[in-house]
Amino acid sequence: MSKPIPRPSRIIAGLPQALGAYAVWCLFPLYFALLHEVAPFEVVVWRLLFTLPFCLAAILVLRQGPALRAALTTPRILAALALSGLLIGTNWLAYVIAVMDGHVLAASLGYYINPLVNVLAGTIFLHEKLTRRQWIAVALAAIGVGLLAQGALETLGISMLMAFSFAAYGLVRKLTPVDALPGLTVETIVLLLPGLGLLAWQLGTPQGLVMGKSLRIDLLLACAGPLTAVPLMLFASAARQLDFAVLGFIQFVTPTGLFFLSIFVFGEPLRPIQLVCFLFIWTAIAVFCWDILSRRKPA
Template identity: 35%
Template sequence: MQTEEKNGVIIVVVAYVLWGFMPIYWKLLADVSSDEILISRVIWSFVFTLFVVLVGRNFKVLISDLKDLWNNQKAFWSLFLAAYLVTGNWFTYIYAVNSGYIVQTSLGYYINPLISVLLGIIFLKERLSKAQKLAVLIAAIGVIILTISYGEIPWISLILALTFAFYGLIKKSLTIDALRGLTIETLFVFPVALIYFGYLAWADKAAFFHSDTVIVLLLIFTGVATAVPLVLFAKGTKAMPLYMSGFFQYIAPTLMLLIGIFMYGEQFSKIEFISFSLIWLALILFTVSKIMEVRKNR
């Protein structure tokens, strides 16, 4: 493996490990409402990414990106929709973690790649091999078993998987730098977040003004916690094959699952173990077949 590719692998693994441990960060903010954590994440992500753009002397490039997007109305409104999809994903994730559903968030991010596959078939006319079709079927059986055992549809998992899969589909069609793209995405949501934060402050409900220094700093650093893994991921994937980064994406939900069970004592019954085992089997089958397919094409 070449040095550049090795560095890419290390950077991507670090990004997924950071995402995997993120539930611990949100748990530290358990006394803050999910909506305030979300708007803090939007506001401080915009501030942080804009700061990095300014330090990197890329502000003119950012303005150029905005002009290009506005001249291509389809791309502009696609990114606008993507911004609100990922915001919905963030809110669901934060709410789930602080409500004791870390295992369900893990399931959502395991299901996400398989839903992305289905979206690729529907919207991008991509084709699957027999092994990949079997993998999707096995995963579907796992989700169905889990749904029956819960007695209700695992909405948190499905919302997380669907919003992020559609977000990924939209982003796939846009060619924009990850950091500047995130800056523009958070800019789209920033005014709404600022207005809502103003309402919380006016109603004297903003924890930001009534909490100790640690909580205030944690709220401010939600921007860093959001942007750093994304930038690392974008940088790392450029130096390694796509199928390889796909294989590493299961690090994050696996860590979430282990954290939910062993750190926060969430339930993980035999039925859940069987369901997750089917999904793991499907993911291994899908990933291996994809690697073999890439090597064959080479």
């Protein structure tokens, strides 16, 4: 029996939201580079604390209070969002540490690995079926990522942490029946107490808190709220609509942007193996897109 051809609306639903989220994320190193004098822990904490009021204000404006109350009072949804909150918090911390320590390529590799983890998670947990061409694309991408990983063994641990934490976050959000904004609001509420604990810990370090010492830094940290919330809401919306494997392959937008930033903006050395990796991955993306477009044609 031949496999049914997905409807065009099913293939492209959520695509604009996913592209928007990934495009914003690939520019994040430029933002974090402006905060080089702030400790990574403090950046993560203020990112969390300024996200919550932004989400609450959006809840009021969009009149999603009932949806927020439902999420907070439904134990199964609350537990799932607590887990997704811890996962995205872990991802935030790993990403900020990598970027602020000058390991933008490690961050890039983490998001190159993530689509492969998404495909694995989609087939195991969601029983998604890939076509032959899509499996060829996955194999090509895996070869490219494997070549890149061989040259980054020292920072491979943080790359793997980023890849698996974000893949797990996406999977939980896909399976949790809650809209993007109420879900993100609950996640930030869950992370509030750990965030305040980290803030107290940072206050006790010799460096202390940078917040309050410079108007420029204060404004940049305050911007972390909307800069965090908007792409996460777009991603959560896309995750609920797109197949998980498709969502993962679109994510190659982010590491590609990070790759170019690391070379042309942050001055990290470009090695021949990276060019080979790049060729494999973009060939994989071309094959994957070709398969999706061909299946949109009438039978």
